[in-house]
Amino acid sequence: MLINHEREKLINLIIFLSNNTNNCGKIKLFKLLYFIDFEHFKINGRSVTGLKYAAWKMGPVPTELFEEIDKPEPDMAEALEFSLVPTNIGRPMLTIKPMTHFNDEHFTKRELKIIVNMAKLYADKNAEEMIEATHLENSPWDRVFNKENNKKGEIPYEYALKSGEFDEMLKISKEKKDVREALG
Structure with a gap:
């Protein structure tokens, strides 16, 4: 049985991003998780966190995490404190305060490289810039929200992946599975 530690990765990824980017509120966090998961999928054929993202008006949203932030499960509540702080734009911003240190033990080197690169790339971006970055034409969000008109899909x-890459990835995955089965 494959153990992937997605929950531990998610919590530690939130810790890392809140410690290594400026003004990492809910919107920025969601967009960073999306970029990391989709970039890793593009390279490895799987996400880092296992989250599912929906195409909402403001961009991709990991719906399960969106719902959990209001009432975190015990493991997340022990590691992270979520609170709302007033802003000068009229609506409060969710802040994230890590209650423990980042632990990289369940991440691969490739995952860590992508995480660090995304954190550096978007370190100083604000929520509006993050929304804009996810709304680029032909992005996965754009394809679902605009082209397929599947709001919240x-x-x-x-x-x-680019056209044809998914079929190639499936072929390689099947070949690897066949080799593992042959080796017993």
């Missing part, structure tokens, strides 16, 4: 990870 799930964004398939396969949309991160």
Whole structure:
């Protein structure tokens, strides 16, 4: 049985992003998780966190995490404190305060490289800039929200791939599975 530690990765990824980017509120967090998951899928054929993203008006949203933030499960509540703080734009911003240190033990080197690169790339971006970055034409979000007109529809990870790449990835995956089965 394959153990992937997605929950531990998610919590530690939130810790890392809140410590390594400026003004990491809910919107920025959601967009960073999306970029990391879809970039990793593009390279490895799987996400880092296992989250599913929906195409909402403001961009991709990991719906399960969106719902959990209001009432975190015990493991997340022990590691992270979520609170609302007033802003000068009229609506409060969710802030994230890590209650423990980042633990990289369940991440691969490739995952960590993508995480660090995304954190650096978007370190100083604000929520509006993050929304704009996810709304680019032909992005997975754009394909679901605008082209398919599937408001709040799930964004398939396969949309991160160029045409034909998904079929090739499936072929390689099947070949690897056949080799593992042959080796017993």
